[in-house]
Amino acid sequence: MADTRQIRAGKGPVTYALRTFVILYLAVLVVWPLWEVGSRTFAPLERGAESGIGPFLERLQDPTVTYAFGLTATCAFWAVLINTVFGVGISLLLTRYRFPGRRLLSVLVDIPMSVSPVVVGLALVLAYSSGQGWFGGALESAGIFIIGTTPGMIMATAFVSLPLVIREVVPVLEEIGTDAELAASSLGANGWQTFRRITLPSIKWAVVYGVVLSLARSLGEFGAVKIVSPGAELRGETATILIQNRYTNFEEPTAYAAAFVLVLASVLALVVVSLIRKEDRS
Amino acid sequence: MSIEVRGVGKRYGDFVALDDINVSLPTGQLTALLGPSGGGKSTLLRIIAGLESADTGTVDIEGVDATTLPPQKRNVGFVFQHYAVFKHMSVAKNVAFGLEIRKRPKAEVKAKVAELLELVHLSQFAHRLPSQLSGGQRQRLALARALAVEPSVLLLDEPFGALDAKVRKELRDWLRRLHDEVHVTTVFVTHDQEEALEVADEIVVINEGRIEQIGSPDQLYDEPANDFVMGFLGAVTRLGPLVLRPHDIEVAVAPGVPGSSAGVVQRALRVGFEVRLTVDVEGQDEQVLVVLSRAHARALDLELGSKVWLSPTTGATTVPALAVPREAVASA
Amino acid sequence: MTDTLVAPPGPARTTSRPSGLFRLTPTSGIGLGVALVWFSILVLLPLAAVVGAAAAGGWGAFWNTLTDAQTFAALRLTVLEAAGVTVVNAVIGTVVAWVLVRDHFFGKRILDVVIDIPFALPTIVAGLVLLSLYGPESPVGINIVNTRQGIFLALLFVTLPFVVRTVQPVLIELDADVEEAAASLGASRLTTFRRIILPSLVPAITAGSSLGFARAISEFGSLVLISGNTPYQTEVASLKILKFIEGDNQAGAAAVAVLLLLVAIVTIVGLDLLSRRVANRG
Numbered sequence: 001m002a003d004t005r006q007i008r009a010g011k012g013p014v015t016y017a018l019r020t021f022v023i024l025y026l027a028v029l030v031v032w033p034l035w036e037v038g039s040r041t042f043a044p045l046e047r048g049a050e051s052g053i054g055p056f057l058e059r060l061q062d063p064t065v066t067y068a069f070g071l072t073a074t075c076a077f078w079a080v081l082i083n084t085v086f087g088v089g090i091s092l093l094l095t096r097y098r099f100p101g102r103r104l105l106s107v108l109v110d111i112p113m114s115v116s117p118v119v120v121g122l123a124l125v126l127a128y129s130s131g132q133g134w135f136g137g138a139l140e141s142a143g144i145f146i147i148g149t150t151p152g153m154i155m156a157t158a159f160v161s162l163p164l165v166i167r168e169v170v171p172v173l174e175e176i177g178t179d180a181e182l183a184a185s186s187l188g189a190n191g192w193q194t195f196r197r198i199t200l201p202s203i204k205w206a207v208v209y210g211v212v213l214s215l216a217r218s219l220g221e222f223g224a225v226k227i228v229s230p231g232a233e234l235r236g237e238t239a240t241i242l243i244q245n246r247y248t249n250f251e252e253p254t255a256y257a258a259a260f261v262l263v264l265a266s267v268l269a270l271v272v273v274s275l276i277r278k279e280d281r282s
Numbered sequence: 283m284s285i286e287v288r289g290v291g292k293r294y295g296d297f298v299a300l301d302d303i304n305v306s307l308p309t310g311q312l313t314a315l316l317g318p319s320g321g322g323k324s325t326l327l328r329i330i331a332g333l334e335s336a337d338t339g340t341v342d343i344e345g346v347d348a349t350t351l352p353p354q355k356r357n358v359g360f361v362f363q364h365y366a367v368f369k370h371m372s373v374a375k376n377v378a379f380g381l382e383i384r385k386r387p388k389a390e391v392k393a394k395v396a397e398l399l400e401l402v403h404l405s406q407f408a409h410r411l412p413s414q415l416s417g418g419q420r421q422r423l424a425l426a427r428a429l430a431v432e433p434s435v436l437l438l439d440e441p442f443g444a445l446d447a448k449v450r451k452e453l454r455d456w457l458r459r460l461h462d463e464v465h466v467t468t469v470f471v472t473h474d475q476e477e478a479l480e481v482a483d484e485i486v487v488i489n490e491g492r493i494e495q496i497g498s499p500d501q502l503y504d505e506p507a508n509d510f511v512m513g514f515l516g517a518v519t520r521l522g523p524l525v526l527r528p529h530d531i532e533v534a535v536a537p538g539v540p541g542s543s544a545g546v547v548q549r550a551l552r553v554g555f556e557v558r559l560t561v562d563v564e565g566q567d568e569q570v571l572v573v574l575s576r577a578h579a580r581a582l583d584l585e586l587g588s589k590v591w592l593s594p595t596t597g598a599t600t601v602p603a604l605a606v607p608r609e610a611v612a613s614a
Numbered sequence: 615m616t617d618t619l620v621a622p623p624g625p626a627r628t629t630s631r632p633s634g635l636f637r638l639t640p641t642s643g644i645g646l647g648v649a650l651v652w653f654s655i656l657v658l659l660p661l662a663a664v665v666g667a668a669a670a671g672g673w674g675a676f677w678n679t680l681t682d683a684q685t686f687a688a689l690r691l692t693v694l695e696a697a698g699v700t701v702v703n704a705v706i707g708t709v710v711a712w713v714l715v716r717d718h719f720f721g722k723r724i725l726d727v728v729i730d731i732p733f734a735l736p737t738i739v740a741g742l743v744l745l746s747l748y749g750p751e752s753p754v755g756i757n758i759v760n761t762r763q764g765i766f767l768a769l770l771f772v773t774l775p776f777v778v779r780t781v782q783p784v785l786i787e788l789d790a791d792v793e794e795a796a797a798s799l800g801a802s803r804l805t806t807f808r809r810i811i812l813p814s815l816v817p818a819i820t821a822g823s824s825l826g827f828a829r830a831i832s833e834f835g836s837l838v839l840i841s842g843n844t845p846y847q848t849e850v851a852s853l854k855i856l857k858f859i860e861g862d863n864q865a866g867a868a869a870v871a872v873l874l875l876l877v878a879i880v881t882i883v884g885l886d887l888l889s890r891r892v893a894n895r896g
C-alpha cells in the first residue's frame with residue numbers, strides 16, 4: 001500500500017483538526033438529523049402515550065398510507081422494468097453497433113438526470129395533458145389519458161431514472177469488448193444465444209446494480225410525479241406526496257413514519273449496492 | 283481448395299485495409315499470413331471468418347460461397363489474440379459451448395470435451411475457471427474450444443502475440459505438432475517472421491493491403507519476390523543496385539573480383555561468433571552492412587580504416603534495389 | 615493472477631478500425647427503432663413541448679416573464695445560493711475526500727457510507743430529515759423554515775456527495791513517488807499539497823462542482839418543506855415553476871423551465887471544457 005509510506009504516514013495537528021472538522025460537519029449535516037427522524041418516528045404522540053414500534057406500525061396501516069406505498073411500488077416496478085429492458089437494449093446498441101447519430105444518442109440518454117424534476121413534470125404535462133398538451137387532444141379522442149393517471153406517473157418515474165441502468169451497463173460492455181461474443185458466434189451461437197449465454201452473464205452485476213439504483217430513485221421520486229399526479233388521498237397520492245401532504249397538514253407522526261420507511265429502503269439499497277460492488281470485484 | 287479468396291477489398295473511410303486480394307489455400311495446409319502491424323492480415327482473417335464483411339470480392343469455404351454467410355453458419359474455428367475465453371464458464375464448459383449450441387447429445391459432448399482437453403493437455407483443469415489458468419493455458423483452451431465443433435478451417439489471429447517469449451516458443455512447436463495430428467486446414471496471422479518460417483507450410487506475405495508474395499518458407503527465403511519480402515524476413519543491406527543479406531557479401535582486401543565495390547571499414551562490432559562491419563562504399567550514400575565469421579575477419583586482418591572490396595557471394599539471394607529505398611531496407 | 619500479459623510488439627490492429635462496431639442487422643435495427651420511439655415519447659417530445667410553450671408567445675413574452683421582478687428575484691436567489699453552495703462544497707468536499715483517503719481512524723468506514731446517504735434519500739425525505747433537527751420544533755432551537763439559510767443548508771445536504779465522490783478516486787490513484795520527490799526537494803507538506811497534489815485534483819473538483827451546481831439550480835423536493843416560498847425572499851426557480859403551473863400559467867412555467875435547462879446544460883458543458891483544458895495542461 002502506497003499510503004503507508006513515510007511521507008504520508010505522519011500525523012500532525014493538522015491531521016487531527018481536519019479529522020475532527022469532517023466528523024463534526026457530517027454529524028451536524030447528516031447523522032444528527034437522521035437520528036432525530038428516527039427518534040421522532042418512535043416517539044410517543046403525547047406525554048404518557050405509548051411509544052415505540054406499535055404506534056409506528058399502526059400509522060403505517062392506515063388505508064391511505066398503504067394505498068400510497070402500494071402506488072409508489074406500482075410506479076417503481078413498472079418504471080424499473082421499462083428502464084431495465086430499454087437500458088440494456090440501448091447500451092447494446094450504443095456499444096455494439098454503428099449507426100448515424102450514435103454519439104448524439106449517447107449524449108441525449110444522459111440528459112434526464114440533469115433535468116429538474118419539476119421540469120420533467122411540466123414537460124409531460126405540456127406534451128400529454130388533455131387540456132393543453134401537444135398530443136393531449138389526439139390521445140383524448142383515442143380515450144387515452146396520461147396526465148393525472150398512473151401511466152403518467154410511471155412515465156414521470158421512468159423519465160428521471162432512465163439513465164441509471166445505461167450508465168452502469170455501458171462501461172462494462174465497453175470493457176469486456178466483443179471478442180467473447182464473436183467467439184460465440186463463430187462457434188455457431190445466434191444473436192439471442194450469444195446475448196443469453198455470453199453477454200448477459202458478463203453484465204449481470206452491472207444490470208443488478210443499475211436496477212437497485214433505479215429502484216431507489218423510483219421509490220423516492222417526488223417532484224416529477226407530484227406535477228402529473230392528482231395528488232389527493234387515495235387518488236394518486238404516492239408515499240413521497242403523502243409525506244408532504246401530512247407534514248403540511250400537521251400530521252407529522254404519519255409523515256415521519258412514512259419517511260422512516262423510505263429511509264430504511266434507501267439504507268437497504270446502499271447496503272445492497274456495496275455488497276454488489278464487493279461481489280463484482282471478486 | 284479449402285479456402286478461396288477472390289478480389290477481396292476492404293476500406294475504412296479513406297484507409298485501404300485490403301486491395302484486391304486473391305489467394306487459395308488447399309485443404310489440410312497450415313498457412314501463415316505474415317506482415318507488419320496494420321498491413322491488413324488480421325482484416326483478411328476476420329473476413330474469412332465472417333467477423334468483418336468485405337466491400338468487394340468473394341470468399342469460398344469448402345466449395346461453398348460464404349461471402350454473405352454470418353459467422354455462425356461458416357463452420358469456422360476462430361482463436362483470438364487475447365483468447366476471448368468465456369470467463370464465467372469452467373474450462374470444460376468453454377469447450378462444450380459450441381457442441382451445446384448444436385444440441386449434441388450429452389454423452390457425446392462429454393466424450394468430445396474429454397478428448398479435446400486431453401489433446402491440449404488441460405484435462406486436470408477441466409473444472410477450473412479461466413481466471414485460474416496461465417496465458418498459455420488459456421490460449422490452448424481457446425484452441426480446444428474452436429476445434430470442438432470440428433470446423434472445416436481453423437483461423438488464429440496472432441495466437442501467441444500476448445504471450446511471453448518462452449511460452450510463445452513452446453506453443454509454436456506444439457501448434458505444429460497439433461496440426462500434424464489433427465490435419466485441419468489452418469490459417470494463422472503473425473507479424474513474427476521466425477514464427478511463420480518455423481511453423482507454416484506456406485506463407486502469404488501481406489503489406490499495405492496487398493499480397494507481396496505467396497510461397498513455402500524456403501521459397502520466400504531463397505527467392506524473395508521483392509526487397510520488402512526480403513527485408514521482412516531478416517536484415518538486408520544495399521550494395522550498388524542490389525539488395526542482399528549482410529552475410530551474402532564477400533569481403534576482399536585487394537581488388538580482383540570484377541564489379542566489386544571499393545570501400546573503407548567505418549565500424550567493426552564483434553557479437554559472439556560473428557563480426558559486423560559497417561563500410562563506406564564509394565559512390566553510395568548509404569553505408570553497407572557486412573556480417574562475417576570471426577575467424578574469417580581475423581584471417582583478413584580487418585580493422586577500422588581498412589580498405590576493402592565488396593561483392594555478392596556466388597549464389598547470393600539478391601533483389602534489385604528500388605530507386606527510392608523502402609524503410610525496411612535501412613541497415614539493420 | 616498468474617499470467618502477466620506482455621504487450622505485443624506493435625499495435626495488432628489498424629488504428630483506423632472503428633473499435634469493432636457492427637452494422638445494424640434487421641433485428642437490431644428494429645430494436646433501435648423501438649428504443650428511439652420510446653425515448654422520443656418519454657423524453658424528447660415532452661422537452662420539445664417545454665421549449666415550444668416557452669417560444670409560443672414570442673421572444674418578448676419570454677423576456678417579460680423572466681424579467682418580471684418576482685421571477686427575476688427567484689432566479690437570482692437560485693443562482694446565488696447554488697454558487698455559494700458550490701464554493702463551500704469545493705472546499706469542504708475536498709477536505710472530506712482527503713480525510714477519507716489519507717487519514718485512518720476508527721469509524722472511517724461509517725463516514726464513507728454517510729456520504730452516500732444524501733444521494734440515496736428521497737428528496738422530500740431529505741427536507742424532512744433537516745426539519746426534524748432544524749425545524750419548528752428543533753431540539754437545538756434553530757428554525758430554518760422560510761429562511762435563505764435553510765435553503766442553503768438543504769442544498770448543502772443534497773449536493774454533499776458530488777465533490778467527495780469525484781475527488782476520492784483521484785486521490786487514491788495519486789502517486790506517492792511524486793510527493794516523496796517533492797519532500798526530498800525540500801518542500802513542506804503544505805507546499806507539496808498546494809503545488810503538487812492540488813493541481814492534479816483540480817479537474818475532479820471542477821467536475822464534481824459542476825455536477826453539484828447543476829443539481830442545486832434544479833433542486834426541488836428538499837426545498838418544498840423548507841422554503842416558505844415567500845416572493846423576493848425565499849422563492850427559488852423550481853418552486854416558481856410549480857407556482858406558475860398551479861396558477862395555470864404554462865407559458866411562464868415553460869419560460870423558467872427553459873432557463874433551468876439552459877443553465878444546467880451550459881454549466882455542465884462549460885465546466886467540462888474547463889476541466890479538459892486543466893487536464894491537458896497537467
